[in-house]
Amino acid sequence: MAPHTVATRAAIVAFKVDGKTNNEITALTGVDTRTIQRIVARAIARGFDPDARPMVLLNHYFEDAPRSGRPSKRAEVAKRIEELVNSSRDERETETPEELDPLGELEPLEGLE
Known part of the structure; x- marks a missing residue:
């Protein structure tokens, strides 16, 4: 499925609850009919009530699911390098080598001890 914004997904669900057909929603949004069915089904599975009035559209009904798998060590x-670059010089000079390389993946530079 091509990524669609949270706003597009919410609009699709709102159109569907309002009684529009999948073909009408496709004409309005450019989203494939099968994808429309998946978006609506996923919103309902996450707690959306299509019969509730007034209609309640919460972000968590439409947000991407967390990705599976272990986060990259890289x-x-x-992230740690960015933190170091953005920290003050005094903070950098007081850190131990273990704090500078918490994963133990950086090679020591030759000639520096």
């Missing part, structure tokens, strides 16, 4: 290292 992302953790990049």
Whole structure:
């Protein structure tokens, strides 16, 4: 499924509850009819009540599900490097090597001890 914004997904569900057909919603949004069915089914599975009036549309009905799998170590290292770059010089000078490389993945530079 191509990614659609939360707003587009909410609009699709609102159109569907309002009685529009999948073909009408496709004409309005450009989203495939099968995708419309999935978006509506997922919103209902997450607690959306299509019969409730006034209609209640909450973000968590339409947000992307968390991705499975272990986060990348590279992302953790990049985040730590960004924190170090943005920290003050005094903070950097007081950190131990273990604090600078919490995952133990960085190689020591030759000639520096």
